[in-house]
Amino acid sequence: MQAIRSWSWVFVVVGSAIAHGGELAFETIRELEIPTEENQQGIATDGRHLFVQDRYQLHKYDLDGAFVKKSAKFKHHHGGITVVKGKLYCAVSVCSKDGTDQHWIKVYDAGSLELVDSHDIGEHFTICAGGITFHNDHFFVPESFFDKDHADRIVVFDSEFQYVRKHETSFKSPYGIQGMEYLPELEQFQIHSHGQEFYRINAQFDNDSIVVGKAPFKLQDVARLKKNVLIVNYRKAKKVLLIRVVER
Numbered sequence: 001m002q003a004i005r006s007w008s009w010v011f012v013v014v015g016s017a018i019a020h021g022g023e024l025a026f027e028t029i030r031e032l033e034i035p036t037e038e039n040q041q042g043i044a045t046d047g048r049h050l051f052v053q054d055r056y057q058l059h060k061y062d063l064d065g066a067f068v069k070k071s072a073k074f075k076h077h078h079g080g081i082t083v084v085k086g087k088l089y090c091a092v093s094v095c096s097k098d099g100t101d102q103h104w105i106k107v108y109d110a111g112s113l114e115l116v117d118s119h120d121i122g123e124h125f126t127i128c129a130g131g132i133t134f135h136n137d138h139f140f141v142p143e144s145f146f147d148k149d150h151a152d153r154i155v156v157f158d159s160e161f162q163y164v165r166k167h168e169t170s171f172k173s174p175y176g177i178q179g180m181e182y183l184p185e186l187e188q189f190q191i192h193s194h195g196q197e198f199y200r201i202n203a204q205f206d207n208d209s210i211v212v213g214k215a216p217f218k219l220q221d222v223a224r225l226k227k228n229v230l231i232v233n234y235r236k237a238k239k240v241l242l243i244r245v246v247e248r
Contacts, residue, residue: 026215029229030242032065040235042081042131043179043221044088046110050231051088052240053081053221058088058113071113078106079144080131080179080221086110087117089139095128097146103129105141105161119161128176131221133189135182135203138164142177144194152177152191154205167205171212173197179221181230190230192219213245 034040034052042053049068050061055078058071079091088110094102103125107117121129121141130144139161143153152171156164173193180191188200188209195218202209220233228244 025246026213026243027246028241028243032061032240032242033238034059034061034065034240035238040220040233040238040240041077041079041178042090043223043231043233043240044081044083045223045225045231046083046086047225049110050240051081051083051110052233053078053090058090058108060110060113069113071108074106076102076104077128079129080133080142082132082134082139082181082223083110084134088113089132089134091129091132091141093125093128093144095144097127099126101125105129105132105139121155121157121161124155124163124166130177131180131192133180133182135184135189140180140182140189142180142191144176144178146175148172148174150176154180169201169205169210170207171199171201171210179219179233181222181224183224185227190222192222192232194218194220198222 036054038055040054044051052059056074060068076092077095081090088108090106092104092106094100101122103122105119109116125143128144130142132141137159139157141155152169152173154167174195178192178194182189187203190200192198196215198213200211217234220235223231225231230243232241234241
């Protein structure tokens with residue numbers, strides 16, 4: 001049985017970042033309570049619905065928080081997700097700290113949540129394919145790790161998941177990258193670690209463009225709802241937050 005959920009309105013600063021002499025802060029617009037059987041991993045929206053990925057199952061809600069449906073349970077760990085033209089693209093891995101070549105992008109119909117396609121990307125990852133986002137007809141898939149020692153790594157594929165290139169940044173996200181989203185109004189990516197750290201970087205992945213922030217809770221995925229409004233997982237509280245990033 002699904003519990004009744006409702007939106008609550010709050011306006012509080014929940015995190016901050018120093019950028020070029022200024023300060024960036026998360027300002028919470030709405031909270032949505034979403035209890036899941038497993039820990040939240042991914043978040044995505046098509047502008048009409050909210051998709052929440054826990055470790056082995058997809059959940060679909062409307063933007064008022066009403067439950068719509070959930071998928072069957074999956075075999076492997078599902079991480080970050082993104083929606084493109086009516087399909088949900090999910091980063092999936094066995095996620096072994098000893099290393100593995102078992103990594104895929106699983107594709108689900110955004111209406112039925114049924115599996116419609118799968119792409120093997122195993123040769124391009126070592127530990128765990130973490131998040132996924134789409135920009136300029138390309139998919140960007142970052143890697144997660146089981147330590148804090150790896151430089152961040154993002155693998156770029158074309159729309160058919162043919163390998164294009166790889167970026168490594170000077171930032172080391174704690175345990176690698178879990179979430180990633182492109183912000184067209186800024187021409188930047190926002191990247192979330194498994195910890196409290198996040199950052200923004202330009203579309204060319206220039207290291208000198210990095211702006212670092214820190215949230216008051218451990219982050220997961222991130223999705224853009226509309227201009228200046230993002231959706232983030234607050235896994236420990238079993239919530240999804242709508243936020244804006246403001247300069248203080």
